Amino acid sequence: xxxxxxxxxxxxxxxxxxxxxxxxxxxxxxxxxxxxxxxxxxxxxxxxxxxxxxxxxxxxxxxxxxxxxxxxxxxxxxxxxxxxxxxxxxxxxxxxxxxxxxxxxxxxxxxxxxxxxxxxxxxxxxxxxxxxxxxxxxxxxxxxxxxxxxxxxxxxxxxxxxxxxxxxxxxxxxxxxxxxxxxxxxxxxxxxxxxxxxxxxxxxxxxxxxxxxxxxxxxxxxxxxxxxxxxxxxxxxxxxxxxxxxxxxxxxxxxxxxxxxxxxxxx
Amino acid sequence: xxxxxxxxxxxxxxxxxxxxxxxxxxxxxxxxxxxxxxxxxxxxxxxxxxxxxxxxxxxxxxxxxxxxxxxxxxxxxxxxxxxxxxxxxxxxxxxxxxxxxxxxxxxxxxxxxxxxxxxxxxxxxxxxxxxxxxxxxxxxxxxxxxxxxxxxxxxxxxxxxxxxxxxxxxxxxxxxxxxxxxxxxxxxxxxxxxxxxxxxxxxxxxxxxxxxxxxxxxxxxxxxxxxxxxxxxxxxxxxxxxxxxxxxxxxxxxxxxxxxxxxxxxx
DNA sequence: ATACTAAGTATTAAAATATAATACTTTCAG
DNA sequence: CTGAAAGTATTATATTTTAATACTTAGTAT
Numbered sequence: 001x002x003x004x005x006x007x008x009x010x011x012x013x014x015x016x017x018x019x020x021x022x023x024x025x026x027x028x029x030x031x032x033x034x035x036x037x038x039x040x041x042x043x044x045x046x047x048x049x050x051x052x053x054x055x056x057x058x059x060x061x062x063x064x065x066x067x068x069x070x071x072x073x074x075x076x077x078x079x080x081x082x083x084x085x086x087x088x089x090x091x092x093x094x095x096x097x098x099x100x101x102x103x104x105x106x107x108x109x110x111x112x113x114x115x116x117x118x119x120x121x122x123x124x125x126x127x128x129x130x131x132x133x134x135x136x137x138x139x140x141x142x143x144x145x146x147x148x149x150x151x152x153x154x155x156x157x158x159x160x161x162x163x164x165x166x167x168x169x170x171x172x173x174x175x176x177x178x179x180x181x182x183x184x185x186x187x188x189x190x191x192x193x194x195x196x197x198x199x200x201x202x203x204x205x206x207x208x209x210x211x212x213x214x215x216x217x218x219x220x221x222x223x224x225x226x227x228x229x230x231x232x233x234x235x236x237x238x239x240x241x242x243x244x245x246x247x248x249x250x251x252x253x254x255x256x257x258x259x260x261x262x263x264x265x266x267x
Numbered sequence: 268x269x270x271x272x273x274x275x276x277x278x279x280x281x282x283x284x285x286x287x288x289x290x291x292x293x294x295x296x297x298x299x300x301x302x303x304x305x306x307x308x309x310x311x312x313x314x315x316x317x318x319x320x321x322x323x324x325x326x327x328x329x330x331x332x333x334x335x336x337x338x339x340x341x342x343x344x345x346x347x348x349x350x351x352x353x354x355x356x357x358x359x360x361x362x363x364x365x366x367x368x369x370x371x372x373x374x375x376x377x378x379x380x381x382x383x384x385x386x387x388x389x390x391x392x393x394x395x396x397x398x399x400x401x402x403x404x405x406x407x408x409x410x411x412x413x414x415x416x417x418x419x420x421x422x423x424x425x426x427x428x429x430x431x432x433x434x435x436x437x438x439x440x441x442x443x444x445x446x447x448x449x450x451x452x453x454x455x456x457x458x459x460x461x462x463x464x465x466x467x468x469x470x471x472x473x474x475x476x477x478x479x480x481x482x483x484x485x486x487x488x489x490x491x492x493x494x495x496x497x498x499x500x501x502x503x504x505x506x507x508x509x510x511x512x513x514x515x516x517x518x519x520x521x522x523x524x525x526x527x528x529x530x531x532x533x534x
Numbered sequence: 535a536t537a538c539t540a541a542g543t544a545t546t547a548a549a550a551t552a553t554a555a556t557a558c559t560t561t562c563a564g
Numbered sequence: 565c566t567g568a569a570a571g572t573a574t575t576a577t578a579t580t581t582t583a584a585t586a587c588t589t590a591g592t593a594t
Contacts, residue, residue, distance in 0.1 A: 007580095014322075025350040029351060032570070048553085051275040052277045056281050069351045070348040074344040078348075078401055078402045079291070084336045096390050119342065123389070135342035279552085310583090311581095315582085
């Protein structure tokens with residue numbers, strides 16, 4: 001039916017995943033017909049798949065409204081993820097120290113396609129809930145974490161990325177101009193950090209430093225968000241950046257042959 | 268094939284979920300044969316299901332070792348969960364305040380079957396990574412959070428729970444005696460909090476207070492973990508408990524007709 | 535170096551499974 | 565109280581999964 005199928009592709013499973021992915025921040029609980037609409041599957045398929053997910057404990061079902069919701073199992077998967085991600089174990093202790101030291105919210109982000117994804121979040125000041133939640137994906141170019149990771153790529157690749165990766169506005173101040181984004185990335189490549197204001201939320205200052213892998217490329221970034229009411233860029237650079245950098249460097253694995261490896265093509 | 272099947276059960280999907288659940292803290296990356304062993308599925312099925320999950324972005328695959336790992340998508344599911352859980356949104360801001368006020372690690376837990384599951388974790392002091400990670404499940408009776416939630420059930424149900432729910436030792440000090448656990452639960456019912464030492468980790472003091480739902484039952488608990496090197500029980504009760512309670516009460520929805528609703532049978 | 539073993543990958547015929555249509559039941563609004 | 569919409573259950577059909585097997589690659593021991 002689908003073009004994607006070879007004989008190693010189990011389409012029923014793929015459809016089931018489609019049901020799971022129908023849930024997001026905007027769609028927290030869905031009726032059968034909601035699922036039909038959001039997945040594009042027909043009513044029968046949706047019925048059987050949702051029922052299976054319910055029986056298997058992946059979806060809770062409100063006995064009165066009959067609406068489905070993500071179950072605790074979704075957090076158990078996150079639990080497994082945390083153990084599988086080698087960066088998390090190395091990073092978290094130092095990240096906690098940093099957040100204590102700074103008294104401000106710090107985050108760990110990784111690249112995921114042309115987005116960043118927040119892996120860990122240590123909120124200190126009360127911040128807008130939506131801003132950074134674990135698992136949130138944002139276009140890499142719109143974020144300081146993303147820019148600082150992109151900045152560790154070879155120049156040619158940086159250029160290509162700035163030209164092609166996706167953009168999206170979040171505030172009236174979000175920079176969408178690729179020329180300007182290119183300058184921000186080049187600046188980050190020179191400075192080893194990235195800083196920005198009101199890109200995701202108005203009145204938010206963000207600064208990020210890369211965690212560098214053994215091949216010289218960034219595998220993750222740590223980022224600090226503060227309120228523009230309490231900080232300006234100058235104070236951020238003076239009071240936050242040094243600790244942020246120290247932490248990032250302390251986490252970064254020792255560079256082995258960075259100059260050589262930098263030219264090795266992907267994977 | 269399987270006894271569970273009615274016509275609304277898609278067994279391919281269930282098998283796919285089995286693959287996902289093969290990953291945990293002990294099994295962070297699995298080869299095809301590892302998956303065969305852990306799921307009990309045959310090689311062909313495992314091959315097709317794992318391949319499908321890979322193609323769908325649910326499993327990363329190391330191109331050299333051919334081993335599968337949880338992908339970022341697992342955290343995206345956690346993201347969706349957080350928005351769907353009505354407790355999280357109400358709780359998190361106050362939980363952040365509390366953690367700032369106390370300067371100690373605080374957690375949010377919910378009941379999940381006869382276990383508790385950690386929903387949120389705000390680490391302050393550097394703590395043993397394994398202890399409380401988001402998504403970790405622990406037998407409810409072994410934890411202060413669990414006991415304090417159980418304590419809000421009607422007496423008869425409390426008794427039944429203490430008799431039947433699962434137990435597991437984590438340290439030599441873990442209490443496994445149901446009589447003693449019963450006393451701890453009754454104590455929690457009287458006090459409105461629960462306290463324990465070295466139950467999960469040696470040298471850890473834990474205290475928990477329940478978040479009470481509109482029906483008088485506990486829907487969640489907030490818990491604080493501290494080191495026995497810095498605290499004793501007395502100091503915990505004096506310095507931590509008041510703030511913990513205030514926060515729990517502030518979060519608890521207004522009780523509506525608790526006396527009546529308490530007698531309404533389940534669901 | 536070479537052969538051997540185990541793991542990973544690909545192909546296919548056979549049949550079990552998921553499907554989609556449809557009928558039945560419940561819920562809610564007017 | 566009535567009607568429409570959503571949820572649930574059933575069944576014959578055929579599409580999809582299956583399981584056996586063959587092929588390829590990687591790692592190990594000789």
